[in-house]
Amino acid sequence: MTTNNMTKGDRDLENTLDAVRPDDLRLEKFLPYRLSVLSNRVSNAIAQAYGERFDLTIPAWRVMAILGRFPNLSAADLVEQTAMDKVAISRAVSILLRNDYITRSEDLSDRRRQVLNLSELGRDVYERIVPLAQQYENDLMGSLSDDERRQLDSIIEKLMSRAQDWANRGLLDR
Amino acid sequence: MTTNNMTKGDRDLENTLDAVRPDDLRLEKFLPYRLSVLSNRVSNAIAQAYGERFDLTIPAWRVMAILGRFPNLSAADLVEQTAMDKVAISRAVSILLRNDYITRSEDLSDRRRQVLNLSELGRDVYERIVPLAQQYENDLMGSLSDDERRQLDSIIEKLMSRAQDWANRGLLDR
DNA sequence: CGGCAGTGGTTACAATTGAAACCAATCTTA
DNA sequence: TAAGATTGGTTTCAATTGTAACCACTGCCG
Numbered sequence: 543m544t545t546n547n548m549t550k551g552d553r554d555l556e557n558t559l560d561a562v563r564p565d566d567l568r569l570e571k572f573l574p575y576r577l578s579v580l581s582n583r584v585s586n587a588i589a590q591a592y593g594e595r596f597d598l599t600i601p602a603w604r605v606m607a608i609l610g611r612f613p614n615l616s617a618a619d620l621v622e623q624t625a626m627d628k629v630a631i632s633r634a635v636s637i638l639l640r641n642d643y644i645t646r647s648e649d650l651s652d653r654r655r656q657v658l659n660l661s662e663l664g665r666d667v668y669e670r671i672v673p674l675a676q677q678y679e680n681d682l683m684g685s686l687s688d689d690e691r692r693q694l695d696s697i698i699e700k701l702m703s704r705a706q707d708w709a710n711r712g713l714l715d716r
Numbered sequence: 717m718t719t720n721n722m723t724k725g726d727r728d729l730e731n732t733l734d735a736v737r738p739d740d741l742r743l744e745k746f747l748p749y750r751l752s753v754l755s756n757r758v759s760n761a762i763a764q765a766y767g768e769r770f771d772l773t774i775p776a777w778r779v780m781a782i783l784g785r786f787p788n789l790s791a792a793d794l795v796e797q798t799a800m801d802k803v804a805i806s807r808a809v810s811i812l813l814r815n816d817y818i819t820r821s822e823d824l825s826d827r828r829r830q831v832l833n834l835s836e837l838g839r840d841v842y843e844r845i846v847p848l849a850q851q852y853e854n855d856l857m858g859s860l861s862d863d864e865r866r867q868l869d870s871i872i873e874k875l876m877s878r879a880q881d882w883a884n885r886g887l888l889d890r
Numbered sequence: 891c892g893g894c895a896g897t898g899g900t901t902a903c904a905a906t907t908g909a910a911a912c913c914a915a916t917c918t919t920a
Numbered sequence: 921t922a923a924g925a926t927t928g929g930t931t932t933c934a935a936t937t938g939t940a941a942c943c944a945c946t947g948c949c950g
Contacts, residue, residue: 566785567846569778569798573853574758576872578774579799581755583879584748599936600752604743611740618898624743625753629938632900654898654945672741679747681882685874693867697860698750704859705757773906792928803908806930828915828928 588678595674596667597641601626602634603671606643609660610668616655643667762852769848770841771815775800776808777845780817783834784842790829817841 569575585600592598598606608623609615615623620631635658638644643664649655660668683691743749759774766772772780782797783789789797794805809832812818817838823829834842857865 565846567781567849568785569781571869572781572849573856573868574755574762574849575778576876577751577755578759580872580876580879581748581751583876583883585752587879587882588748604749607741607743607746611742616898627938628899629901633937636900652898652946656899672739675741675746675748682747682875682878685878686871690867690871690874693864694747694871695745697864697868697871698754700859700864701856702750702754702757704856705754705761708761708855709757790928801908802929803931807907810930826916826928830929 584678584682588675591674591678592671596671598643598667598671599634599637601630602637602643605631605634605638605658606660606664606668606671607675609644609658610665610672613659614657616649616657618655620658638664758852758856762849765848765852766845770845772817772841772845773808773811775804776811776817779805779808779812779832780834780838780842780845781849783818783832784839784846787833788831790823790831792829794832812838 589600592600592603596603604624604626605620608620612619612623617628617631617635620626620635621628624631626634635644635646639646641663642661645659645661646656647659649657686694763774766774766777770777778798778800779794782794786793786797791802791805791809794800794809795802798805800808809818809820813820815837816835819833819835820830821833823831860868
């Protein structure tokens with residue numbers, strides 16, 4: 543999968559959209575590219591729905607989604623749960639505080655920590671968004687067969703852990 | 717947007733990470749979220765590889781990937797091929813020109829258009845990146861079974877077209 | 891105790907991205 | 921052929937995001 547065995551002459555022939563060189567990269571079939579396009583399309587559609595209705599960014603909504611299930615978390619706990627970074631969490635939290643969607647209280651046993659929770663209002667919003675989110679997901683999943691749905695789960699899991707490996711010890715030499 | 721059918725008592729029980737309310741959203745199983753995390757991990761790893769070695773952003777590399785297969789395209793053609801927007805293309809092109817990876821020439825039949833091509837240098841780089849890109853892809857795909865690989869292709873296609881529909885006529889009322 | 895390494899969280903600043911305005915060339919149509 | 925509409929492409933400005941520095945507090949070790 544390394545060398546490119548074409549002559550220069552071959553190449554010169556190809557100056558229309560139909561010409562495809564054998565060893566070229568077919569971007570539209572390249573997994574990282576497809577993932578990125580797919581993910582952006584999905585995220586943008588959903589971000590728009592959240593944003594319009596509730597003045598929430600996606601990171602802010604993620605924080606709510608976690609706090610909805612797991613009360614009394616600190617920002618550091620959220621970092622762990624969401625794979626978002628410190629700063630993103632901090633900004634999301636400040637949006638949510640501004641909207642009165644969450645409350646923040648001191649942790650007396652460690653005065654650096656701040657314990658976060660959904661407020662009454664926040665829980666209301668949470669309970670209205672969850673079905674909306676599920677509707678989007680159902681709509682997506684609705685385009686798949688049962689078999690595909692099952693496989694997708696395991697596929698994502700595998701790809702995710704492989705990509706995670708890259709992040710730790712980089713791929714290749716490096 | 718007011719009611720909340722849990723009692724306060726219910727809620728107070730749940731202050732550990734193990735507590736899960738039945739109708740909550742499980743973010744870690746939520747497809748849009750997983751796609752986003754996966755795509756970011758993959759893109760970041762690859763962006764780093766391209767960037768370090770060749771001073772290329774991902775958009776810039778995408779432009780090269782298309783020009784490698786399809787010579788003599790204009791920026792507008794690239795927009796069509798890549799699903800990137802005008803501005804992103806324009807910026808990518810200017811990076812590539814600065815690096816002497818592509819050439820730009822007037823289209824005499826329409827003096828608004830500028831015809832783009834890989835330069836000699838650009839083609840060299842292209843031919844070195846293609847195997848690198850394929851190596852990343854193979855590594856990812858390597859974690860899947862043959863069956864999964866086949867399915868993934870069709871799954872992505874379906875999800876993509878569903879998400880595309882959203883972009884056109886928005887999901888739900890709106 | 892007193893210092894100092896590590897943690898929780900925010901702030902400041904630079905780089906990236908997106909939206910809209912913009913300029914120049916072309917096309918349309920009267 | 922002149923006026924307005926359209927297209928190709930760039931620039932500008934605001935919003936978003938990432939990185940690094942930073943402050944306050946805790947915990948550890950002498």
